[in-house]
Amino acid sequence: MFLLYFILSGLVCFLVLKWMKRRMHCMDVTRLNGKTVLITGGNSGIGKETAVALALRGARVIIACRDEEKARKAVREIKSRSHNLNVIYMEVDLANMKSIRDFSKSFLQQEKRLDILINNAGMPSVLDWTDDNFSMCFGVNHLGHFLLTDLxxxxxxxxxxxxxxTLTCSNYKYQKLDFQDLNYNLFPFFTYCRSKLANIYFTQExxxxxxxxxxxAYSVHPGYVHSNWTCHYSVLFRILMQVxxxxxxxxSEAGAQTVVYCAVSDxxxxxxxxxxxxxxxxxxxxxxRDPGVAKKLWEASERLVKLA
Ligand SMILES: NC(=O)c1ccc[n+]([C@@H]2O[C@H](COP(=O)([O-])OP(=O)(O)OC[C@H]3O[C@@H](n4cnc5c(N)ncnc54)[C@H](OP(=O)(O)O)[C@@H]3O)[C@@H](O)[C@H]2O)c1
Known part of the structure; x- marks a missing residue:
């Protein structure tokens, strides 16, 4: 009896997941020939699957990554899966403002077009600091992309x-921004939620x-995705989370669908x-949805990254 119950529950779960996956498929087949797409963190998870999908539509795809070896491997994979050789990588570390400025300078010198910018790279709930002493989540997920987009x-x-x-997360709703402490770095999950809320305000402004x-501009919650985000945690947590x-x-392919939809659909x-x-x-x-907060965050971010 127990075995039957177990098998039936498994079957129901499997069918629900299948249905979810189909429901999330971007049906728009717009071609992107002659367009240039830049995807941060395009070497892994949702970013890599987005890169494949947009390369399949004929775009020139540039993945902006911090690790050369991972990036080269991803470029080979994206090329081979999309049969599009117009895929390259450029180096950027979003936890370092100088790296973002250098990257943007090279990009503007080298690339004559930028049709679609996908601010995808992200750090999950971790307590750490960037090279410029911003809290890691706020610094990479919001400020890094803020500076990059502006430049x-x-x-x-x-x-x-x-x-x-810009990739956000439905977990944004668990926190509000504290303008007295934008670099809040106390509870890992809350630092992540705040950075993802910042992504939403950034998009609106x-x-x-x-x-x-x-x-x-559009912000996207990709769903809860089986990507590589657990690599920042202990082995035990990783094993548990795999299950x-x-x-x-x-x-990750399903997680990329809403990103692709926002990139191509009218x-x-x-x-x-x-x-x-x-x-x-x-x-x-x-x-x-408060435009006053969105504007205030924009102005504060300009000061933090020294644009103002
Ligand atoms: N997975 C989910 O359930 C979920 C849910 C909601 C939102 N999201 C959002 O979706 C986006 C993609 O996440 P994912 O799930 O695909 O995770 P992932 O597989 O871990 O990919 C994250 C990417 O971001 C890059 N990255 C991290 N820090 C960086 C830095 N300082 N400079 C440059 N690149 C950096 C990583 O590079 P390395 O490979 O070098 O580490 C990697 O390429 C993130 O913004 C995340 O917040 C994910």
Whole structure:
């Protein structure tokens, strides 16, 4: 009896997961020939699968990564899976503001177009500091991408209509920003939630500032994804999470679908600044839709990365 119950439960779980995966597939087949896409953290997980999907659509794909060996391996894989040889990597460490400035300078010198910027790289819930003494989550997930996007805006405007897609997480709702302590670094999970809330405000303010300039912005929750994010944790946690992720999380390929949808579909255009999940717009909690906070975060971020 117990065995039958076990098998039936397993079957139900399997079917639900299958259904979820199918539901999350981006059906838009727009080609991207002649377009240039830049994906941070494109060597792993959701970023790599996004790179494959956009290379398959004919784009020139540049993955911006911090580890040369991993990046080269990923470029080989993306090329072979997409049959698109127009894939390269460029080095950037989003935990280091000088690296971001150097990267942006090289990018602007080398690349004549930037049609789609995907701010994908991310650190999960960890307590650490960047080279510039920002809390690791806030520094990499928000400030690093904030500086990168700002420095690349001239090329995005020249290539308009262009898009900026930033990966966030539905866990944003568990925290609010504390402007007295933006570098909050106390409870790992909360540092992550705050950085992902910052991604949402960043997207809203970017969309507002770029209105009429041909650059649109979207934030994406990719779902809970079986990627490589556990590599930052202990072996025991990794083993436990492998089981949980196998049972309940979706694949990186499925996680990439909403990112791809926001990158290629014209259905997203009326939702400039919006938040997407499962290949459709989703509603944010009221506190995460406050334009005053979004503007305040933008101004504070400018000061922190020394743009103002
Ligand atoms: N997985 C989920 O369930 C989930 C849920 C919601 C949102 N997200 C978001 O989705 C995005 C992608 O995550 P993922 O799940 O695909 O994780 P992942 O497999 O761990 O990929 C993260 C990528 O970010 C890169 N990265 C981290 N720190 C960096 C730095 N300082 N400079 C440059 N690159 C850096 C990593 O490079 P290395 O390989 O060199 O470490 C890796 O390529 C993240 O923004 C994450 O917050 C994920």
């Amino acid at each position: 690349l805006l001239p090329r995005l405007k020249e290539s308009s209509p262009s898009r900026v897609i 970017l969309a507002r500032m770029m209105e009429g300039k041909g650059v649109t 949980v992720m196998f049972m309940f999380f979706v694949s 259905e997203v255009l009326p939702h400039n600044g919006g938040y997407f999940t499962d290949c459709r717009p989703a509603t944010l909690r009221a506190f995460a």
